[in-house]
Amino acid sequence: MEVKKIMDTFEIRDKEINSEAIKKEIQERIRKKREQGVYDKMLQEYLLSKNESIHPNRLYISLDNAKKLAELIDIDYKIESHRGTIGKLIIFVKQILRAILRLVLKPLYDRQEEFNKFILDYLRITTERIERIELERELNIPFIKDGNKD
């Protein structure tokens, strides 16, 4: 079976330049750096710095908070008052007002609720995707980990 060689990273077409010697020297330099763990250190530094800013955990925490907030919204919450007899009147007036407003606002509320659900779902899918893609990238950085494979 024919094994295809991965194309050299760079090419110098000027015949007066010994490009093979340059390639060899650069590959040797990279090999040494890899052995010294230079690239691993760099990668770790990058991953650590990423933890400070955009780790997927933070995205999930924000998402959970948003979900809780969305669940807290209840159009039929209990109307209460601490004002004794007059309080009963206040509750009654508020209930009447809510019943009237409900007629106008309920359709809007329903649409908003639907929109919120859609956005939350969208954010969840997006967050999952980001996490998966990042993980994939972190585990699959051939040039840093192994260099060119013939």
Next chain:
Amino acid sequence: MVIKIDQVLPVLIHNDAIGDEVRNLRDILKKLGYNSNIYTRVTTEETISYTYLDKSIERIIIYHYSTWDETIEYILKLPCKKIFVYHNITPHYFYNDCNINTASALKKAREKLPELRDKFDFVITKSNYSAQELIENGYKNVYILPYVIDFNRYRIKYSEIPVPKNIKYKILYVGRVAPHKKVDELIKIFYFYCKNISTNSFLSIVGDYTDVEPYNKKLRRMISYLKLENVFFAGNSDLKTVSAYYNWADIFVIMSRHEGFCIPIVESMYFGLPVIAYNSSAIPETLGGTGILINNNNYPEIAEIIKECIDNKELKNKIINKQKERLKDFSYTKTTETFKNYIEKIIKL
């Protein structure tokens, strides 16, 4: 008898390859004794609205094609002789995520390419790469005219530029900050450079970044994640500023995946900067066997070859000298003469 040779394009932009070319051709045509104006859809003080083009046959129209625009539909109805100048079209998919209008205009422009082949009397393009594409679309007799660049225009007093002093490795990119230019890859290379080779380095990115805002934002976020402090976006810059950057830099690097020609490569040759460029589209042709071509995105290795090009004086000088030789192919006299010959040919048609 033809006394007018006018040029038409959607919009005339400053510090832009096509915009500069149109101005240069107008000046040459005027020197040759022709009456020559620039007609556009978006008018400026230099241009006239394309709707003022009348049905006179004593005129030749040069149409500059790089995207789809209503101006082409208008000029196709005119009875005069027409020259099609194909600057190539950026593949639309590069713009899908950041500018859907641009993506759709580019897609339509490429789709319409076969239809336009019989509508023009003369076809000019900027490289063999672009000529090949036209031939594949059924075009015949495609003539090549590289961009007309008057190198004397760089002999000016440079502007002051905001770059730190005493920087050891000065890396430059000139061109639009657009998705197909792969400035994101350049930033990643520079990250490897700073981390593993030298922190005493600086990357200047000179070119308009207002066109594709989501891509620009992505780059800024990337710079922030990577904690790179020594990257500077100069934006759309005038000739004095661009020349100052070329004069400042040690090396020119471009990772672009699509170029119908590549003027910044030629400018780098003029300013004596070694060129490292991605092996795509018309880039190898513009380099003409000089410079260094990149075949993949092995960032650690690309960073090392950049260092080698700056530190290894023998290598650097060999590259620069060869590039100076190549530059002669793009001399103002040569390109102007070619353009003159084409104009004579079309007049005789």
